[in-house]
Amino acid sequence: MSDGPAARLQQLFEGRRLTPTQRRIAHSMVRRAADVPFLSSVELAELAGVSQPSVTRFAVALGFDGYPALRRHLREVVPAAAPEEGEDEYNEYQQAVQAEIENLRHLAGLLADPAPVEEAGRLLAASRPLPVLGLRAASSQARGFAYFAAKVHPDVRLLDEGGSMLVDRIDAARRAGASALLCFALPRHPREVVDALAYARSVGLRVVTVADSAFAPVARHSDLLIPAAVGTGLAFDTACAPMLLGRVLLEAMCDDLPDAQARLEEFDAGAAGRGLFVE
Structure with missing residues (x-):
């Protein structure tokens, strides 16, 4: 920039x-x-x-x-x-795009050390089931990750709605064998997310978090936090870097799932047989 x-x-x-x-x-x-x-x-x-x-x-x-x-x-x-x-x-719209380009450059620099992402990939791949949390502004990031992760991971549980049942769903995942939870936390940070992560750690889950900053309110309740900045040049935040970081985590998780490629090929074969996509 x-x-x-x-x-x-x-x-x-x-x-x-x-x-x-x-x-x-x-x-x-x-x-x-x-x-x-x-x-x-x-x-x-x-x-x-x-x-x-x-x-x-x-x-x-x-x-x-x-x-x-x-x-x-x-x-x-x-x-x-x-x-x-x-x-x-x-103009103001181009400036917002330029700011996001800079955020992506910062993310590229951060990923020069792949160790945190590789560790996150191992944690996510090993968790069966894998709960993925994202509320309000972060719900689309969580939903996108969960959609693709379900193609290679045997049990992904999307937690994109708050309320009194959120803790129940974290409990259910833990009882089913979950060892880690992935959280997307973007501003403005709902108090409910902070409380949910504190609870998740209290019941023994390792928390991997994608947040807009290493100093986000969720940091103290995360075992591994990888930051990806949001753009603030428009009336509402833009989140290109967090979305890309989510895909990077998917790639790292796939690297630790030995049957990931076979699952993808099985899905593609099934989709072709059903005529699911228009080519």
């Missing part, structure tokens, strides 16, 4: 858990990256369509004493490098 004003602002917000109002301010700042260091708090509030106190609270949430301190910081870092050719032509 280029290192122009918009990119430098994205780095300032990266990893911050912002409220919807604060995200709106950040979004407006990225759109007007070259002008923001020279705007007053009132002007920025008008640009974002929020109140002036919201701008002050936003600056404090970023770790500054107030908006003047944030503006001084922006004047130091935002204009420090000239934009690369074409960057000023990026």
